[in-house]
Amino acid sequence: MDKIGFARASDPPxxxxxxxxxxxxxxxxxxxGYDVGKLVNRTVGHFFSPAKSQIYSELRRxxxxxxxxxRKIQQEDRPNKRLYRITGEGEQALRQWLESVDVEPxxxxxxxxxxLFFAAHMPHETLIAQVKEELRQSREVLEGFEELxxxxxxxxxxxxxxxxxxxxxxxxxSQVDWAEKVLAELEHRSHGHDSSASNRKD
Amino acid sequence: MDKIGFARASDPPxxxxxxxxxxxxxxxxxxxGYDVGKLVNRTVGHFFSPAKSQIYSELRRxxxxxxxxxRKIQQEDRPNKRLYRITGEGEQALRQWLESVDVEPxxxxxxxxxxLFFAAHMPHETLIAQVKEELRQSREVLEGFEELxxxxxxxxxxxxxxxxxxxxxxxxxSQVDWAEKVLAELEHRSHGHDSSASNRKD
DNA sequence: TCAGCCATGTAATGGGTTACATGATTGA
DNA sequence: TCAATCATGTAACCCATTACATGGCTGA
Numbered sequence: 001m002d003k004i005g006f007a008r009a010s011d012p013p014x015x016x017x018x019x020x021x022x023x024x025x026x027x028x029x030x031x032x033g034y035d036v037g038k039l040v041n042r043t044v045g046h047f048f049s050p051a052k053s054q055i056y057s058e059l060r061r062x063x064x065x066x067x068x069x070x071r072k073i074q075q076e077d078r079p080n081k082r083l084y085r086i087t088g089e090g091e092q093a094l095r096q097w098l099e100s101v102d103v104e105p106x107x108x109x110x111x112x113x114x115x116l117f118f119a120a121h122m123p124h125e126t127l128i129a130q131v132k133e134e135l136r137q138s139r140e141v142l143e144g145f146e147e148l149x150x151x152x153x154x155x156x157x158x159x160x161x162x163x164x165x166x167x168x169x170x171x172x173x174s175q176v177d178w179a180e181k182v183l184a185e186l187e188h189r190s191h192g193h194d195s196s197a198s199n200r201k202d
Numbered sequence: 203m204d205k206i207g208f209a210r211a212s213d214p215p216x217x218x219x220x221x222x223x224x225x226x227x228x229x230x231x232x233x234x235g236y237d238v239g240k241l242v243n244r245t246v247g248h249f250f251s252p253a254k255s256q257i258y259s260e261l262r263r264x265x266x267x268x269x270x271x272x273r274k275i276q277q278e279d280r281p282n283k284r285l286y287r288i289t290g291e292g293e294q295a296l297r298q299w300l301e302s303v304d305v306e307p308x309x310x311x312x313x314x315x316x317x318l319f320f321a322a323h324m325p326h327e328t329l330i331a332q333v334k335e336e337l338r339q340s341r342e343v344l345e346g347f348e349e350l351x352x353x354x355x356x357x358x359x360x361x362x363x364x365x366x367x368x369x370x371x372x373x374x375x376s377q378v379d380w381a382e383k384v385l386a387e388l389e390h391r392s393h394g395h396d397s398s399a400s401n402r403k404d
Numbered sequence: 405t406c407a408g409c410c411a412t413g414t415a416a417t418g419g420g421t422t423a424c425a426t427g428a429t430t431g432a
Numbered sequence: 433t434c435a436a437t438c439a440t441g442t443a444a445c446c447c448a449t450t451a452c453a454t455g456g457c458t459g460a
Contacts, residue, residue, distance in 0.1 A: 017313040018447080024320040034412050044319055047312040051449050056413065077456060079412035091323075098317055098324040101332070109309040110249040111219040113369060115300055117246055118226040119362045121293075122300040130305070160321045163387075167315060167380050174376035178369050185365075218419080236440055253421050258441065279428060281440035 015065075017104050020097045021048050022058045023067060026086040027094070033059055034081065043161065046141075046168055059084050067093055116182075128186050135179040142172040217267075219306050222299045223250050224260045225269060228288040229296070235261055236283070245363065248343075248370055261286050269295055318384075330388050337381040344374040 025031075025039050033056045040049060050058070059082075062068040067090030070082050086094075112134050119127050145168050152158045152165060227233075227241050235258045242251060252260070261284075264270040269292030272284050288296075314336050321329050347370050354360040354367060 016447080017311075017316055020320075021316055024316070024323075027320070027323070032412075034410090037412095044316060047310045047315045049309075050447090052412095053414075053450090054448055057447090075412090078410085079454070081412060094320070095323055098320060099328050101335070103317065103332070103336075104313040106314065107251075107309070107311040108249045109219075111306040111308065113249045113366050114219055114223055114226070114246060115305065116369075117363055117366045118229070118296070118300060121226075121229070121297055126301050130303070133303070134305075161319055163384050164315050164319045166384070167318075167377065170376040170380040171373060174372040175369065178372040182365050182368070220419080234440075236438090239440095252419090254440095255422085255442075256420055259419090277440090280438085281426070283440060 015093075015097070017097075018048070018050050018054070019058050019062065020094060021050070022055060023062060023086060023090055023094050026062075026068060026084060026090070030083050030085040032081040032083055036084075047164075062090065065093075066090070124186070124190055128183070128190070131179060131183050131186060135176065135183060138172055138176045138179060142169070142176060145169050145172060217295075217299070219299075220250070220252050220256070221260050221263065222296060223252070224257060225264060225288065225292055225296050228264075228270060228286060228292070232285050232287040234283040234285055238286075249366075264292065267295075268292075326388070326392055330385070330392070333381060333385050333388060337378065337385060340374055340378045340381060344371070344378060347371050347374060 021040075021044055022036060025036055025043070028039065031039070033052075036055050036059070037052050040055070059068065059070070063070050063084070066087060068084045068086050070084055073081050073083060075081065112130070115122075115130065116127070145165060148165055149162075149169065152162045155162075223242075223246055224238060227238055227245070230241065233241070235254075238257050238261070239254050242257070261270065261272075265272050265286070268289060270286045270288050272286055275283050275285060277283065314332070317324075317332065318329075347367060350367055351364075351371065354364045357364075
């Protein structure tokens with residue numbers, strides 16, 4: 001099945017979407033690698049989270065390609081820093097990427113589901129505890145999103161980020177609902193008649 | 203914010219969940235790397251998909267740790283192969299991982315949402331086309347899941363995989379609904395009064 | 405007064421991907 | 433008859449993560 005590649009018939013350097021994430025954030029203004037990291041956390045972090053050090057190397061790469069410029073700032077109390085600014089070429093590259101029809105397929109890596117998949121090999125009680133913990137975490141994330149939603153409401157310049165947030169909200173709500181059902185089902189199974197259960201359509 | 207690490211105060215080799223995914227699949231019986239790849243596609247592939255070559259290196263690693271054994275099979279018409287079988291130690295390691303409370307946090311990497319986040323930099327029409335395409339794909343995946351659901355229904359040994367599948371179904375349904383709303387909103391905006399829109403609570 | 409966070413990054417290492425090989429079989 | 437798929441894997445490379453550094457500030 002050999003996953004299709006996405007750096008193919010286009011630019012030879014073939015930037016991946018991580019680079020564009022950072023390039024996109026640079027449209028917010030000139031900033032340091034550290035600033036980019038902070039911005040990532042508050043914006044695209046929930047569906048795209050490069051490690052700090054990768055941010056720095058991506059920034060250098062963007063400079064190398066002419067998509068950003070760098071200028072060094074000496075500081076005394078803080079470590080020196082480099083400020084990056086997107087160039088016209090960079091903006092053009094961003095737009096080109098946005099408009100291109102090929103989108104890299106999403107990647108989901110969810111260790112919890114992996115555990116559940118193999119849960120036949122673990123004690124029932126342990127599983128229940130883990131589902132509860134998962135549920136707790138999902139609810140927590142959901143609350144954070146709802147808070148964000150209130151903040152973004154009616155802010156016109158946030159229109160697209162708001163739509164993205166809606167996707168996150170929908171996802172988390174669906175996972176909370178799901179986890180509740182799973183938990184109920186598992187707890188039901190703990191009591192009494194556990195040998196006659198089956199995946200029947202309710 | 204420096205992501206917390208998950209190979210910390212435990213076994214020095216510190217296997218990541220990818221290794222356990224493969225170890226878990228080996229509980230289904232002795233098989234080749236190629237077989238593991240096939241199984242991945244049909245089982246955990248939607249929330250965990252290592253590349254082929256990684257499967258091979260993980261298998262070798264598992265052998266090195268004593269969690270699996272390898273035996274070579276000569277073949278004439280096909281390339282030779284190596285068959286891997288989980289060991290008692292491997293089963294124990296798997297169980298230990300399953301029971302441990304720490305779960306690695308999930309990773310979501312969704313380039314489409316990234317594009318949407320920055321969609322202010324692209325033409326409205328292009329965006330609409332891309333949302334449509336995304337919607338189409340989500341529906342396709344959803345149908346595949348629904349098919350799988352029918353196949354797994356009432357199969358008792360599929361109880362946990364069935365629960366996992368439910369998570370996938372819930373997720374995809376939520377994303378289809380979301381995409382439909384987004385599309386409606388965007389199309390509404392194309393016609394007429396586009397300058398007065400805002401993220402108001404409906 | 406001391407742990408922890410702010411602020412800024414670099415170095416080392418590993419996880420994971422795409423590209424490369426090979427020969428038989430099957431469907432259009 | 434020719435491309436696609438099955439069947440099996442290796443080699444090369446890059447993306448990404450965790451660990452390491454450093455010094456001032458801030459809250460308990």
